[in-house]
Amino acid sequence: GESVGLHLPTLSVQEGDNSIINCAYSNSASDYFIWYKQESGKGPQFIIDIRSNMDKRQGQRVTVLLNKTVKHLSLQIAATQPGDSAVYFCAENSGGSNYKLTFGKGTLLTVNP
């Protein structure tokens, strides 16, 4: 159904702490998931992805966890820095599509120095 409310979920952390951003995806047929970072005035930027045959994938300072049983995705950012402040979106390939992405609502991460 259509989302309601204009307010993004927010997460405020201290510089150097670890951040965990959560996302519930909607379609059990989706088999590819991506996290995007969107800074003010810019478009979404790819961070990390994971396929459904994995439950964890690590990048540089970021880790994505996938729990298909409960259709949950999380992004962990280690040693969060002020430059990590942005809106983070999860996305799924809509029902297994090769081209179409369905995005989550987004979470605003604020890193306090």
Next chain:
Amino acid sequence: EAGVTQFPSHSVIEKGQTVTLRCDPISGHDNLYWYRRVMGKEIKFLLHFVKESKQDESGMPNNRFLAERTGGTYSTLKVQPAELEDSGVYFCASSQMTVLDSPLHFGNGTRLTVT
């Protein structure tokens, strides 16, 4: 490599007017997408081109929206006549292959305000 570029970056128009947004994808990317984010909500798919052909326009809200990609290079998205609920940020993205094989590269968006 130049990224996806969108023009204009901002547009303020009155209800009933027409606006045309332009997107230049990354050179060589056959796949071009339009997405939009309305009122701080989710980013939603509008349509997908492969070269000059519309592959999927299931996300287009209504017939006031017209997207074209003549020649398979840049794309335009025209809104005519614009309504208040069309306000939001319109993103264009491109990819070389499927989203599973190559990441989407997004432009910085066009912020449309309809008053």
